Amino acid sequence: MSGSNTTDFTDPSTFILLGIPGLETAFAWISIPFCSTYAISMLGNFTILFLVKKELSLHEPMYYFLCMLAATDLVLSTSTLPKTLSIFWFNSVEISFSACLTQMFFIHCFLAIESGIFVAMAFDRYVAICHPLRHSTILTNPVVAKTGLAVVLRSTMLALPSIFLAKRWPYCTTNIIPHTHCEYIAVVKLACGDIRISSYYGLFVAFFVTGLDVFFISVSYVQILRAIFRLPTKDAQLKTFGTCGSHLFAILTFYIPILFSFLTQRFSQNVAQHFRILIANVYLLVPPTLNPIIYGVRTKQIRDRLLQLIRHKGT
Structure with missing residues (x-):
């Protein structure tokens, strides 16, 4: 471990990731579900990408968006899990300042990308159910590509300022991060300057991305439900709603x-630190693991x- 943990510095070359403070003796056991979910995530998302690429009947907007989701999940889980596992297994606690900022960027950028993809998938379901005859003319391949590009650009532009803000703060008391990865708030709290602008910007991005995306998803599903309830039979209603089940669960x-x-x-300082860290890992691990399972089981074509x-492999 290089450097002192409590020395004065204004440009740290490394940070120290403690993993999950208080649960050090259980790292080997904790690593088992972490490693298992990561392996399932890798296998499931690569399988989705392979199947859609190989099967021409899956070359439709819904499956293109699903491929974008799978690629996003691969990047999102890979940005944190290898380093987390190296802490658990090898006590590899050091991470360079630039690598820490890069990790923060990938986490925030690809979380926003995933949120945007869910909006695009909700719009796809809306068009497919409410305007089925126009689906192929509204969601053409160029439109799908432009939608994906817009989602990436939006997420990048929103994530970059937070990284620049984190880079400019002086870190003059400690370089120890009580976390498994470079979580934005955990890093910024180490700065010795007035970090209110970083805190406010983080709040703005969180509420802007999540709030706006959830609003658009909600509007889409209100219209979808209205169209479903207008169907003549209960069987038709259940069958149509079933096409949205996997998306809603995801x-x-x-x-x-x-x-x-x-x-x-x-907002909750009464919650145990190790519990907060575990929950912070859950939203980076669970969706990339469950998404390919959800869509693989619920989507008949896949x-x-x-x-x-x-x-074919068995014969």
Whole structure:
């Protein structure tokens, strides 16, 4: 471990990630579910990308958005898990200042990208159910590509200022981060200057991205539900709503842990630190792991194609 933990410095070359303070003796056990979920995430999301690429019948907007989601999940989980596991297994606690800022950027940028993709998928479901005859003319391949580009640009522009703000603060008391990764608030709290602008900007981005995206998703599903309830039979209603089930479940597994973690980090000092850190890892681990399972099980075309591939390999 290089450098002193409490020396004066204005430009730290490294930070020290403590992992989960208070649970050091359980790191080996904690690493088992962490490693397992990461392996499942890698396998599941690469499988989604492979199936959509190979199967021409899946070359539709819904599956293009699903590929964007899978790629985002791969980056999101890979940005934190390898370093977290190296802390648990090898006590590799050091991370360079530039690597820490890079990790923060990837976390915030790709969380915003995932949120934007869920909005795009909600719009796809809205068009497919409320305007089925116009679906192919509204969501053309160029429109899907431009939507993906817009989501990436929005997320990048919102994430970069927070990284520049974190880079400019003087860090003059300690370089110890009580976390498994470079979580934005945990890093900024180490600065010895007035960090209110960073705190306010972080709040703005969180409420702007989450609030705006949840609003658009809600509007889409209000229109979808209205269209479903106008269908003549109960069977038709259930069948149509079933096409949205996987998307709704994926949305809940993404937003609920983020909201809970955000509220406990910002406003609840009575929550145990190790619990807050575990929850902060949940929203980076669970959605990338569950998304391919949710869509693989609930989406008939993907499920059938995967079963065909398994049978072909077995013969």
